[in-house]
Amino acid sequence: MDADVLKKRLAREKIARRQAESLLETKSRDLFLASEQVTKSAQQIKAQSQQVQAVLDHAMAAIFLVDENEQIIRANRIAELTFETAMDDLLGMNLFELFSADAREAARKCDAVSELNQEMNTSDKTIELTGQRKGGATFPMELAATELDLDGSSFTVWICKDVSSRKQAEEERAKLERELAQSQKLESLGTLASGIAHEINTPVQYVSDNCHFLRDAFADLVAVLAAQNDLLEAAEAAGVLSEAVAKVRKSQDEADLDFLKEEVPSSIEQTLDGVSRVSKIVTAVKEFSHPGTAEKSLVDLNKAIETTLTVARNEWKYLAEVETDFDDALPPVPCLPGEFNQVILNMVINAAHAIESKKEEALGKITIKTAQRERMAEISISDSGCGISPEHKKQIFDPFFTTKGVGKGTGQGLSIAYASITQKHGGTISVDSTPDVGTTFTIRLPLPDETNLKEAV
Amino acid sequence: MKGIIFTEFLEMVDTKFTPETTERIIERANVPSGCAYTTIGTYDHRELVQLVVELSKETGTNVPDLVRTYGFYLFERLVRAYPRFLSGIKDAFTFLEGLETIVHQEVRKLYSDAKPPRIICTRDGEQRMEVLYESERCLADAAHGLLLGCIDYFGEEIDVRQEDAEDESGQRVRFLLTKQA
Ligand code: HEM
Numbered sequence: 001m002d003a004d005v006l007k008k009r010l011a012r013e014k015i016a017r018r019q020a021e022s023l024l025e026t027k028s029r030d031l032f033l034a035s036e037q038v039t040k041s042a043q044q045i046k047a048q049s050q051q052v053q054a055v056l057d058h059a060m061a062a063i064f065l066v067d068e069n070e071q072i073i074r075a076n077r078i079a080e081l082t083f084e085t086a087m088d089d090l091l092g093m094n095l096f097e098l099f100s101a102d103a104r105e106a107a108r109k110c111d112a113v114s115e116l117n118q119e120m121n122t123s124d125k126t127i128e129l130t131g132q133r134k135g136g137a138t139f140p141m142e143l144a145a146t147e148l149d150l151d152g153s154s155f156t157v158w159i160c161k162d163v164s165s166r167k168q169a170e171e172e173r174a175k176l177e178r179e180l181a182q183s184q185k186l187e188s189l190g191t192l193a194s195g196i197a198h199e200i201n202t203p204v205q206y207v208s209d210n211c212h213f214l215r216d217a218f219a220d221l222v223a224v225l226a227a228q229n230d231l232l233e234a235a236e237a238a239g240v241l242s243e244a245v246a247k248v249r250k251s252q253d254e255a256d257l258d259f260l261k262e263e264v265p266s267s268i269e270q271t272l273d274g275v276s277r278v279s280k281i282v283t284a285v286k287e288f289s290h291p292g293t294a295e296k297s298l299v300d301l302n303k304a305i306e307t308t309l310t311v312a313r314n315e316w317k318y319l320a321e322v323e324t325d326f327d328d329a330l331p332p333v334p335c336l337p338g339e340f341n342q343v344i345l346n347m348v349i350n351a352a353h354a355i356e357s358k359k360e361e362a363l364g365k366i367t368i369k370t371a372q373r374e375r376m377a378e379i380s381i382s383d384s385g386c387g388i389s390p391e392h393k394k395q396i397f398d399p400f401f402t403t404k405g406v407g408k409g410t411g412q413g414l415s416i417a418y419a420s421i422t423q424k425h426g427g428t429i430s431v432d433s434t435p436d437v438g439t440t441f442t443i444r445l446p447l448p449d450e451t452n453l454k455e456a457v
Numbered sequence: 458m459k460g461i462i463f464t465e466f467l468e469m470v471d472t473k474f475t476p477e478t479t480e481r482i483i484e485r486a487n488v489p490s491g492c493a494y495t496t497i498g499t500y501d502h503r504e505l506v507q508l509v510v511e512l513s514k515e516t517g518t519n520v521p522d523l524v525r526t527y528g529f530y531l532f533e534r535l536v537r538a539y540p541r542f543l544s545g546i547k548d549a550f551t552f553l554e555g556l557e558t559i560v561h562q563e564v565r566k567l568y569s570d571a572k573p574p575r576i577i578c579t580r581d582g583e584q585r586m587e588v589l590y591e592s593e594r595c596l597a598d599a600a601h602g603l604l605l606g607c608i609d610y611f612g613e614e615i616d617v618r619q620e621d622a623e624d625e626s627g628q629r630v631r632f633l634l635t636k637q638a
Binding site for chain 1: 491
């Protein structure tokens with residue numbers, strides 16, 4: 001190569017090198033700017049994503065983003081808590097595994113509803129379903145679903161709200177309302193009963209007084225009659241006043257005097273007995289109803305049970321014999337007397353109904369025992385009725401659970417008894433039953449400890 | 458078009474002819490860039506055409522033959538510059554099938570201003586393949602040469618027939634490659 005050619009090439013190479021260098025600089029600047037832009041966008045995206053996650057995590061409901069294969073691809077913290085499932089397990093899981101078996105179908109329908117929502121542009125349609133926690137426990141929840149398209153694939157957003165505490169509060173309120181209504185009814189019945197008892201007492205009192213008077217008066221009359229009879233006999237023996245004597249004898253025969261002398265006293269005795277029974281019932285009704293006693297007082301349980309049996313006599317007398325076996329040494333127990341009486345009444349009525357359901361000719365038997373066991377007063381009410389089947393045993397204390405026919409029971413009796421004994425009296429109530437043999441309910445109430453007792457006495 | 462296509466052309470003239478020939482055609486072509494090419498720069502592809510025309514005048518060989526010759530030469534040079542595109546590949550058909558989606562695609566990544574042609578390969582059984590060339594630059598002869606260079610590189614016996622152009626423009630040209638038994 002001659003020098004001329006080399007010179008030309010050198011000149012071209014220099015130009016080319018400068019070009020290459022400036023190209024390199026432009027490129028590296030472009031690269032720097034691009035990378036700066038990327039870093040900035042990445043930071044922004046990260047911040048936004050953190051914001052979104054924070055918002056999701058603080059939402060008061062479980063939120064899932066679910067792909068077309070029903071797989072969870074994103075979830076929030078509440079989702080972990082609600083379903084007691086760790087995030088790693090949630091992601092990739094089939095959404096419908098989180099719902100109880102019978103709720104899965106409904107949830108799938110909700111999926112269809114979601115399309116409907118989409119069309120109508122609303123998302124406030126929720127359905128109520130049963131969710132399932134990891135341990136298998138179920139809970140009521142509200143569910144809403146919305147469909148969305150992201151980058152050409154379709155997703156659904158599911159919002160699940162655990163409503164168990166709200167449901168529970170609602171149920172509790174309803175229960176309280178029922179209890180209130182029930183106790184108001186009892187209260188007014190009690191007031192009414194003690195009013196009536198008072199009204200009946202006055203006439204009963206003078207009927208009884210008059211009967212005593214009649215008894216005494218009749219005894220006096222009998223003495224007078226005896227003296228007169230002596231006179232008649234003397235006249236007859238003397239053969240005087242025979243006409244007048246015959247008249248008296250005739251009237252004695254007509255009145256059947258001997259019969260009267262025998263029967264009048266006994267009929268007065270029977271009347272007195274009846275009146276005293278009326279008065280006993282009236283007193284029992286008064287004691288039973290205890291209107292307005294909202295404070296605990298020391299109650300003689302034996303007497304209270306006896307009273308209740310008297311009041312409820314009509315409920316059991318055609319069905320059963322009642323036998324009582326009371327521990328006379330049982331100390332008085334702190335009780336709400338009205339409620340305690342109500343509990344015993346419910347138990348006795350239940351026992352009578354159980355005997356009735358057995359449909360036997362002969363009278364059944366209800367046995368009520370009291371005893372002291374350690375620091376507890378124990379009352380057991382046994383019946384020879386139809387018994388409780390094992391599957392019903394769990395439910396008998398539930399409100400509104402009843403196996404009785406329509407109009408027979410509200411299903412409230414045992415649940416009220418349970419609530420009263422366990423919550424208001426700090427006691428226990430248990431049941432032991434053999435189908436077709438009978439049932440024994442055992443109530444235990446705490447006795448006051450010695451010191452308390454001394455103070456109370 | 459990328460500078461490597463130009464620098465390699467001048468190299469070829471240097472070796473196949475003489476450096477003086479190179480200087481002469483550069484002088485006669487008198488292109489805007491003055492032929493001060495760097496491989497990473499981008500230049501008007503018509504400069505290449507002008508240089509080839511001057512070389513044809515200088516040597517008396519017709520333009521298509523020269524372009525084809527250059528294509529054949531260029532393949533070997535490209536392989537030397539980018540050996541990774543051939544690693545693991547054992548035959549021409551396989552390589553050509555990946556040309557559009559791998560090789561020229563890589564070129565587009567390296568240079569956002571690069572516009573390599575569209576090369577679409579369609580196999581027709583074991584022995585035959587159709588290669589469709591599409592480019593505004595109408596360098597089908599270069600493609601022809603590159604195909605031959607490629608076949609030569611793999612040491613295969615494959616007949617390359619350029620079909621009659623569907624239109625006059627030369628922007629779409631079909632090649633039929635048939636393996637010889
Ligand atoms: C390792 C192999 C190859 C490499 C690295 C390569 C790379 C390139 C590069 C960098 C360009 C310039 C593009 C521009 O600046 O816009 C180009 C153009 C071109 N390539 Fe390839 N190529 C290869 C193999 C082939 C083969 C086998 C063919 C045969 C069909 C081919 C056909 C062409 C043609 C015809 C052009 C000219 C531009 C045009 O016609 O539009 N290349 N190639």
